[in-house]
Amino acid sequence: MTDQHKTHHHQNSENLTPQESWNNLYSEREQVWSGKPNATLVALIEKYQPTTVLDLGCGEGGDVIWLSQRGWAATGIDISDVAIERARQAVEKIGVEAEFVAADLAEWRTDRKFDLIVSSFMQSHFDDLDRIGIFRAALELLNVGGELVSLSHAGMPSFMKEDDPRREKRENLPQPLVEAHTLTENDDRFEVKLAETRSRTVTSPDGEEGTIDDGVLVIKRVR
Template structure:
């Protein structure tokens, strides 16, 4: 018996998207809309941007956005959606493995929504890198599950619940003299899975503003 090599992160997610005509709803994340809707636009970095809904929503409101994902299939769809929405000139799409990539430059907003993966993903390491990319006076927004959806491979593997917003803030070392945590909450929502399943999910939302120079 021979053991087949495990797919790389990029291969896994390319296959995941390729098997489905559309994975996500095409609507921006509700926490992003609520937390960012009143901010003056600047430079935004969307980590794990998928098919591009959040990045496109930001660009439509005047942000200059860099959307990063490991899947070239997802990025291809995102680029098409941005072109259809008339904001392709405001978004740069970049393919990177977030486990090994470090953002360059400072961003007014760094957002990471649902950075969870059935293949290895050092989420805390990625979010630490994300926090370093936030400009003085800028905002970090992290949205994640408290427990995995029933259709997720994680749920079937019996993995432990994910950290709360307070636990995540502590893990990221958001020191009070350097950061002001503006939102740390848990909220419920009804979600639809990739095969049309529905479930009530509980998410954590963390927003933190970096101190100005």
């Protein structure tokens, strides 16, 4: 999922699985995300030598398509089979090669290894997503010298009203320094290259300009 889009705040019905909830979200519109690559991700990795890459929570495939166009052997995975089908249709239309997998990241496993694993705003309003567990599993899929690059919403938009009930969730937003420590503590196979918060400009649904903080985390497998 890329950073050019409005955040959706749907409530999950008790009788819907996370997959069903995300499928419902994607079914509301013909295209949910912009289709453009995440600008922060592009800035971080555009000079990397293209090899193998896995995109966790790829949505409709915007980042995967950009990676594929630059020569990466790219695989995207997302819980929504609606989003995955759109991603497959998009690469077919554009004429690039990429692999897409519809699966729950909390359960998905593979014997494959990757030189780069990316995750752009892999956060959920539908269930208690185990980001740390998913990232721990992802780190094991890195080749030596490979990197995990994660972008996350680390704060609320500046234009959000003080009485907005969503502000209560601010305390639960992932923080890169905390995640970096948790993922690498007592494990010298991994090295934290970057763990910081960056502010960027965003526009509200009403056209109001503001800023929002993103978490940026880069962990390298050194041995």
